[in-house]
Amino acid sequence: ETGVTQTPRHLVMGMTNKKSLKCEQHLGHNAMYWYKQSAKKPLELMFVYSLEERVENNSVPSRFSPECPNSSHLFLHLHTLQPEDSALYLCASSQEGKGAKVTDTQYFGPGTRLTVL
Amino acid sequence: GQNIDQPTEMTATEGAIVQINCTYQTSGFNGLFWYQQHAGEAPTFLSYNVLDGLEEKGRFSSFLSRSKGYSYLLLKELQMKDSASYLCAHMDSNYQLIWGAGTKLIIKP
Numbered sequence: 001e002t003g004v005t006q007t008p009r010h011l012v013m014g015m016t017n018k019k020s021l022k023c024e025q026h027l028g029h030n031a032m033y034w035y036k037q038s039a040k041k042p043l044e045l046m047f048v049y050s051l052e053e054r055v056e057n058n059s060v061p062s063r064f065s066p067e068c069p070n071s072s073h074l075f076l077h078l079h080t081l082q083p084e085d086s087a088l089y090l091c092a093s094s095q096e097g098k099g100a101k102v103t104d105t106q107y108f109g110p111g112t113r114l115t116v117l
Numbered sequence: 118g119q120n121i122d123q124p125t126e127m128t129a130t131e132g133a134i135v136q137i138n139c140t141y142q143t144s145g146f147n148g149l150f151w152y153q154q155h156a157g158e159a160p161t162f163l164s165y166n167v168l169d170g171l172e173e174k175g176r177f178s179s180f181l182s183r184s185k186g187y188s189y190l191l192l193k194e195l196q197m198k199d200s201a202s203y204l205c206a207h208m209d210s211n212y213q214l215i216w217g218a219g220t221k222l223i224i225k226p
Contacts, residue, residue, distance in 0.1 A: 004159070040125070042216040043160075043204070056213070090159070096212075105150070106214065108159040 003027040004109035006091050012115045013081065021076040021112045023091030031096040032074040033106065034066060037088040049074065050096050081116045088113050121217040123205050128223045129195055137190045137203050137220045145210020149181050149188045152204040154219065160204055163190070192222075200224045 003026045013019050025032060034046040048056035049068040063085075065077040074091055092106040121141040129135040141149070148167040152160040166172055166181035166188060178191040190203055202219040209215055 040218055042121070042218045043206075043214075045213060048213075105162050105165060107162065108152075110157075110159045113157075 004091060004093055004107055006089075006109035006112055008112055009110065010113045010115075012117065013078070014117050015081060015083075017081075018077070018079040020078065021089055021091075021114075023074040023076075023109055025072055025074075025091075025093035025107070025109075027093055027095075027107060029093040029095045029107075030071050031094045032068060032071075033092040033094075034074065034076050035090040035092065037090055037111070043090070047076075078114075081114075083116050086114055086116045121205060121207060121215055123203075123217040123220045125218070126221045126223065128225060129192075131195055131197060131224055131226050133195050134191065134193050135195060135222065137192075137205075137222065139188045139190075139205035139217060141186050141188075141205075141207045141215070141217075143186070143207055143209055143215065146183060147208040147210065147212055149179075150206045150208070150214065151179050151188075151190045152206070153201050154204060155201045163203075195224050197224050197226070 005024050007022045031050045033048050036044045045058050046060045047066040052068050063080050067075040088111045090111045091109040094106045095104040123139045148165055150165050151163040153163050154160040164179035166179050169181055169183055171178055171180045176193045181188045202221050204219045205217040206214045
């Protein structure tokens with residue numbers, strides 16, 4: 001059973017709605033990630049938080065806004081999305097070392113299937 | 118630039134062996150991962166190679182050749198439950214994972 005949970009599992013929203021995705025990890029990790037997975041495309045890294053600080057933001061549109069209140073929780077706030085944002089949104093966590101910044105294996109949640117109408 | 122390629126889809130027979138190949142180009146390398154993802158589920162970690170050679174773990178083995186930018190995942194004694202997508206990813210010099218698009222493996226009786 002996965003140590004990373006995500007809610008909701010499915011979400012349908014209109015382009016004018018505001019919603020949030022939630023991720024929680026029970027593995028004691030110190031880094032968390034948001035990925036977008038579209039059909040037949042590679043996983044796209046959206047955001048990385050290490051020790052609750054955002055360390056990566058891969059040119060993601062501002063209609064996606066992440067929040068990491070503590071090392072166990074990660075949110076993705078959504079507003080005024082477009083139909084092309086429909087995808088599976090995956091959360092992952094890992095243990096990041098200090099100094100040499102060695103990053104351990106990433107563990108994924110089951111994802112939120114998002115449909116934007 | 119960085120790139121990673123794997124076949125889109127493969128078909129194999131229950132009880133047989135299948136090899137899923139992955140090639141990559143990168144300026145920095147910190148290891149090669151394989152993940153399994155069943156439809157509608159989370160990707161789950163299968164293997165990690167950072168040195169050349171074969172790593173065996175039960176019915177699954179993973180091979181790496183850093184000089185060739187090449188890896189493969191070998192699945193033996195295939196079972197119907199092995200039907201899934203298999204994702205190849207390498208870790209670059211910034212310790213970010215660069216992902217392939219995945220190989221959908223279909224197992225037939």
